[in-house]
Amino acid sequence: MSATTGLPICRDSELVLADGVATLRFCRDDVRNVLTGTQLADDIIAVCDWASMDERVGALVLTGDGRAFSAGGNIKDMASKTGIFAGEPFDIQNGYRRGIQKMTLAMHRLEIPVIAAVNGPAIGAGLDLACMCDIRLGSTRTRMAESFVNVGLVPGDGGAWFLPRIVGAQRAAELTFSGRVIDADEALAIGLLLEICTPDDLLTRAQDMARDFAAKPRRALRMAKRLLVSGQTARLDYFLDHCASLQALAHSGIEHEGALKALLAEISVKG
Structure with missing residues (x-):
């Protein structure tokens, strides 16, 4: 926690608080804002815990800096079996439990409205993170996929709990079993997105909506x-x-x- 601002210190993100709205921007465009092998999940956990405790915060906006919202898991780490993907099955299970699943639980216990400004691809765990938010706004650059099956995996972060609650059991099954990428228009049609904005207007629209929420009691x-x-x-x-x-x-x-x-x-x- 920064002594001067009272905001949590983020390592791979930028956090700003203005007019009751906290905006967390992921700043690892070099790896398309992946959630494993970076500090992004830890940043999200810290911000969620802080926002629930600090009554200055009325709403939270999550967005990515650069090309992607989040590409999910680090494919290179999967291939080299390093980081969260290293060790025996028991080690990998604990890696999930003590790693990305802590982010899932932090998002779920967050006590304020949270909006995802999905500025680009939200793939695998990146899509699941967006689904952990109350509202998802996209742009014409948004692409989304529940893509775990494409690399022979399952949604280990809990995405299979969130996705059916948003799009229904049948559509969630189709997206999970196919692993296909959908564009912003289809995401809007099936309820994954609430609105589509131009890329230049997306963050402003998300912050305006969050500011409207934060102005309420x-x-x-x-x-x-x-x-x-x-x-x-x-x-x-x-x-x-x-x-x-x-x-x-x-x-x-x-x-x-x-x-x-x-x-x-x-x-x-x-x-």
Whole structure:
């Protein structure tokens, strides 16, 4: 953590906080922002943990610098069996558990809205990282693929948990079994992307959307995010009890009182 800014120190990324929006830009274009064999996964973990704790942050934007959002795993490391891919099966399992899967869990427990500005290819674990975000915006340069099968692997980062929840079981199966690359238009049509922007407008659009989210009552925003996450797996009766508990907190908070006063004042002015 930087003592001067209160921001986590990132090694392979650039982190900026402005107007309640944290923007994390991946800066390893030399390897197309791969998530293994770089510090990018560690940077993401650190930023997620910080953003959940720091109430200055209302929303997070992830994007890549250069040609790709993220090319996923490092193919050269796979071929040379180095890094996370080294050792016996037990070692490799622990490499995943203690490496990229820690990023998956950090993204899943993140308490604020997160937007992926998918500036280029999002391949394999890069696609899965985008799927861990609440919203994905793309550009005409965006390409996406659940490509693990093409190198004889499976989504070891947990992508098979996220993808069906976004595009449905049948489409997720087709993308996973084929490993094919889809363009931005198809990604939009099947719900992988919310919008397509020009490359020059993509990051601005993502930050504007994040700024709009961050302008809302921050604690209500965080509680709503918690409900969206827990609702994916909770039994309905338990989930409703959780909703009632968080709503009681919201009703008792100063954010609710202030928002109501502002809304009633606006209604009064409009007559």
